[in-house]
């Protein structure tokens with residue numbers, strides 16, 4: 001007998017997450033504890049429930065200033081080795097509790113140097129935390145593996161240095177590189193050296209593109225930078241025409257993205273908060289999934305969006321009527337699109353994902 005799909009049962013399904021920011025997923029109580037330890041007195045509240053509400057309300061406010069302020073607090077409390085280990089370990093525990101079996105978690109090392117940590121010390125601390133989190137998850141019977149993506153911030157012009165850092169740690173679960181930060185005024189082509197270097201090194205990378213900014217950003221990320229995946233990529237919908245009779249016409253860029261199976265790291269709740277989509281029902285994820293683009297579903301910032309991968313799946317189930325087969329399709333898409341080796345991807349698909357959904361479908 002099939003298990004009904006609901007917010008209570010979706011955590012039982014094995015899930016794969018490709019787009020999750022470490023500094024966007026802290027527990028409110030951890031923010032408070034770390035702020036106390038660091039002598040940081042700028043938090044808007046010292047109570048975990050109130051602080052959690054404040055993060056969501058600020059991210060929801062429609063003001064970019066307030067949205068960015070949320071990260072000023074999380075980043076401020078992540079400036080020591082101990083803080084980074086704790087945040088990374090708890091991130092893995094939270095994802096494992098949600099039924100995530102493989103995740104690529106990203107962060108920008110250059111943001112955590114305010115108290116003198118070197119880039120290498122930062123990477124080592126986070127890797128230690130991820131391994132600790134995997135151990136704690138295993139102790140409670142959860143299987144999870146974390147790959148790390150190192151981000152460079154578009155506006156800071158340190159992308160070549162961060163790309164080298166990612167390659168230096170590629171053998172210890174740093175699986176790729178990303179470029180994040182404001183799209184407008186900072187086209188990905190400003191960082192061509194980094195992308196050129198990564199390609200020479202046969203390294204993997206994704207690019208935040210087509211979130212707020214339109215098709216040119218997606219085109220540059222693909223055709224100038226050579227990205228393997230698109231972080232968000234929602235605006236690809238601007239290159240798709242749907243007529244009144246439901247006829248669909250893809251432009252050349254949209255066709256390229258679909259034909260080449262370019263993975264879209266879609267983050268529905270986050271897109272609502274930043275105004276990249278007006279509602280879940282109107283979010284391009286529905287159309288793009290219908291058209292069989294390589295759609296993956298992601299959380300982006302679990303603290304600010306008050307979401308988990310299960311809650312994102314639940315919202316899509318409620319809005320578009322997706323069942324276990326669809327949720328499995330998103331999950332297999334994500335695993336196929338991960339930066340792990342091909343044999344490792346297949347192993348997770350065959351040994352964890354397929355049997356997991358089969359038991360729910362019944």
Ligand SMILES: [Zn+2]
Pocket residue numbers: 019021180208231300
């Ligand atoms: Zn993101």
